[in-house]
Amino acid sequence: MMQTVLVVTAVIFSLAAAGAIIRISRGPSLLDRVLATDVLLAILGGALCVDMAVNRHLNNLMLVVAISIIGFIGSVTVARFVADRREQPIES
Amino acid sequence: MNPEATALDGWIDLLSAVFMVVGAVMSLGAAIGLLRFPDLLSRMHAATKPQVLGLFLLLAAIGLQMRTWWVWPVLVVAWIFQLLTVPVSAHMVGRAGYRTKHLHRELLTADELEAVVQKAAAKTAREDGTGDGSQP
Structure with a gap:
């Protein structure tokens, strides 16, 4: 059953990643x-x-936490950058 | 192993399989929302699905599959960390989107930031007009 779940989730995640990449581009x-x-x-x-979950190990758990940190830092930094850059022509 | 334990194993496997598939469907829903929604704020609404509920379901699936109790605090810490960081970044992105006018104003039902911005702009104009920038 776990192998079936693995295949199903792999297909769903691939479609989702394709959609996100289309929106990025x-x-x-x-x-x-x-x-x-x-x-x-x-x-x-x-x-x-x-x-x-499928292979029953915990090797990637720190990687998951690190990915959430990277997403946080990246989006906050870019949001600050955009706000600063677009504000200047309004204020001048 | 007695047959009751294996039956319980099967049920736990089934529950975690359901959790994993639903968590993956959350990601698919976020991708479909990103592709179909018209502006930044509604896309942000779709983007939070895999970050909170999807990650919760997948971490619960890990906890169910590991069959030990000591992993649950670690998984809860990972989820709470995500809960702490996601609202901050969403706040920053939403604020930057509001300031750079990346939203469809006719789709908003309420705009509470508009009054605050107007008030701050009026205060700045008043201080510029009188010349003294003294803060109370």
């Missing part, structure tokens, strides 16, 4: 791309979780 603004990158990182973490 098409996204009209930088913030849409940041959001889609966050979703892609969440999909990656979910795939690591499924691997751990």
Whole structure:
């Protein structure tokens, strides 16, 4: 049963990652791309979780936590950058 | 092993399989929402599904599959860490999106930030007009 679950979740995660990548490439603004990158990182973490659950090990748990840190730092940094850059023509 | 224990094993396997498939479907829902929703704020609504509920379901599946009690605190810590960081980054992205006008204003039902922005702009204009920038 676990192998069936692995195949099903692999197909679903692949479709989801494809959708997120399409939004990254098409996204009209930088913030849409940041959001889609966050979703892609969440999909990656979910795939690591499924691997751990099916094969019954905990090797990737720190990697999942690190992925959430990377998504947090990345989106906060880019959001600050966008806010600063677009604010200047309004204030001047 | 007595047959009751193996039956319980089968049920736990089934529950964790359901958790994993539903958690994966959350990711698919986020991707479909990213592709179909019209502006940044509604896409942010879709993007939170795999980050909170999806990760919770998948971590619960890990905990069920490991069959030990000591993993649960570690998994809870990982999930709480995600719960602490996701709202902050969503707040920053939403605020930057509001400031750079990446939203469809006709889709909003309420805009509470508008009044705050107006008030701050009026205060800045008043301080610029009188010349003294003294703060109370």
